[in-house]
Amino acid sequence: MRVQHISKHIHHKPILVDIDFSVEPGSIIGIVGRNGSGKTTLLRSLAGILTPTRGSVYIDGLDIFKHPEIKKQIIFVPDSTEALKNYSTKELIYLYKNIYPEFDTSYLFSLMKRFKLSQISKIGNYSKGQKALFTLITAFATGASYILLDEPTDGLDVIVKKQVLQLLVEEVSDRRLAVLISSHRLDELEFMVNEVIFIKKGKVDSHYELDTMKNQYKKIQLAFAGKMPETLENELEVLDKTGKVYTVLIPRGSRPLEEKISDSRPLFYEELPMSLEDYFVAKLGGPDDV
Ligand SMILES: Nc1ncnc2c1ncn2[C@@H]1O[C@H](COP(=O)(O)OP(=O)(O)OP(=O)(O)O)[C@@H](O)[C@H]1O
Numbered sequence: 001m002r003v004q005h006i007s008k009h010i011h012h013k014p015i016l017v018d019i020d021f022s023v024e025p026g027s028i029i030g031i032v033g034r035n036g037s038g039k040t041t042l043l044r045s046l047a048g049i050l051t052p053t054r055g056s057v058y059i060d061g062l063d064i065f066k067h068p069e070i071k072k073q074i075i076f077v078p079d080s081t082e083a084l085k086n087y088s089t090k091e092l093i094y095l096y097k098n099i100y101p102e103f104d105t106s107y108l109f110s111l112m113k114r115f116k117l118s119q120i121s122k123i124g125n126y127s128k129g130q131k132a133l134f135t136l137i138t139a140f141a142t143g144a145s146y147i148l149l150d151e152p153t154d155g156l157d158v159i160v161k162k163q164v165l166q167l168l169v170e171e172v173s174d175r176r177l178a179v180l181i182s183s184h185r186l187d188e189l190e191f192m193v194n195e196v197i198f199i200k201k202g203k204v205d206s207h208y209e210l211d212t213m214k215n216q217y218k219k220i221q222l223a224f225a226g227k228m229p230e231t232l233e234n235e236l237e238v239l240d241k242t243g244k245v246y247t248v249l250i251p252r253g254s255r256p257l258e259e260k261i262s263d264s265r266p267l268f269y270e271e272l273p274m275s276l277e278d279y280f281v282a283k284l285g286g287p288d289d290v
Pocket residue numbers: 010011015033034035036037038039040041042
């Protein structure tokens with residue numbers, strides 16, 4: 001999938017601005033950003049539900065807005081099942097089969113059995129977690145190559161969540177699917193994504209392979225007898241300050257900065273493992289940086 005310079009204005013307000021990236025089969029991409037940064041609008045545009053104001057989305061070189069039949073290669077799973085609540089499982093399967101010719105009903109039933117979901121006369125009668133689970137496994141049964149998930153684990157208990165995330169990783173590697181996941185659960189994303197796209201004010205702020213991102217920075221904890229020298233504080237990304245202890249991110253391999261830290265004689269200095277959440281706070285943590 002090629003997302004080519006898409007912008008989306010809603011009521012003359014720019015919501016997405018010149019978003020440009022590619023999605024390779026077999027990849028799991030995390031879309032992260034502050035509330036209101038444009039993640040859902042982006043996923044809905046990639047699914048062809050919203051038409052971009054500029055730019056387009058291509059699959060195998062074909063524009064999905066000019067060749068709507070290609071949209072059956074994409075499934076968008078919204079974070080709410082409100083629109084489906086009055087349908088029975090049977091009716092939904094019928095609907096999906098009409099849209100997705102490769103819909104695999106027996107696979108869906110096997111997943112429903114695996115996750116202990118029974119057929120029901122109204123999806124609205126499933127519990128919150130069961131609704132999320134049903135829409136998620138239905139997406140895998142569609143046979144679509146691009147699965148777009150908006151906050152997929154909301155409402156799932158820890159055990160089901162682990163099973164579902166495991167299923168997702170298996171599906172991607174077995175069937176060479178591509179999955180884009182918008183989520184605020186950075187701890188979960190960290191265990192499955194290979195790329196992360198940071199969205200800030202409707203723009204791609206950065207797009208990294210997870211391993212590359214982790215190699216670019218290091219997280220350290222340090223403390224000073226008094227305050228941290230001001231010259232140093234201006235150069236460090238301070239993630240946290242508790243008493244005299246600072247947790248900061250610094251670019252890996254920045255000798256001058258490391259020397260400056262060492263010259264300021266910290267009481268202690270320790271490197272800690274860096275998480276996606278640390279990077280999120282450093283990148284997008286300003287008070288009005290939505
Ligand atoms: N139909 C609409 N009419 C007006 N504004 C809209 C519409 N859809 C989205 N927006 C605005 O676009 C911006 C981005 O919304 P979007 O739902 O894409 O953000 P998000 O990153 O998914 O947020 P969250 O993390 O809170 O779910 C918000 O300011 C939102 O108010």
